[in-house]
Amino acid sequence: GESVGLHLPTLSVQEGDNSIINCAYSNSASDYFIWYKQESGKGPQFIIDIRSNMDKRQGQRVTVLLNKTVKHLSLQIAATQPGDSAVYFCAENKGGTYKYIFGTGTRLKVLA
């Protein structure tokens, strides 16, 4: 399938290790944030979201951390698996408006 984001920053992680993917968001008024995973040849897939009244939210093997002071979002993936290899990008939204701002993404490569 077609590759997405050939010139994206790449994070290489050993299988079984934890991964941390970072995102700097642009609008201090944004109050809703989403992480997406995009595998080659597929559309972005929702992973986890967080609202600005929280600073941490956990899902299955994933944790999102939000630092509003420095406008920083991170996605932590525990015990990274080969199936986690993909491009990950964040999205921000303000006040339930229709506009979403998407980051350019980070490619995660899981090494066997």
Place this chain on the structure above:
Amino acid sequence: GAGVSQSPSNKVTEKGKDVELRCDPISGHTALYWYRQSLGQGLEFLIYFQGNSAPDKSGLPSDRFSAERTGGSVSTLTIQRTQQEDSAVYLCATGQGASPLHFGNGTRLTVT
């Protein structure tokens, strides 16, 4: 179906021909977006629908691009007189209220 469905999944067309891309949203999702994703690039916003209305068409690159939505459901993106620079993945996303956008797998358009 349960997810956003886009067709065709792949389209190869000759320069100068018209193409129509289709998006079937998740049932009940009133918001519908079209994005374009080129190799090595992030998501480029094209147009936003709320129901059948398109309050924001600001991302359409030229008057060769148009989109419509009928019955608050299916949307079609039409590109007339295609050019080689139109080659990209066209993604449709739908949402409802303060919820994450859900994407289809896109249509990969190649203009030869």
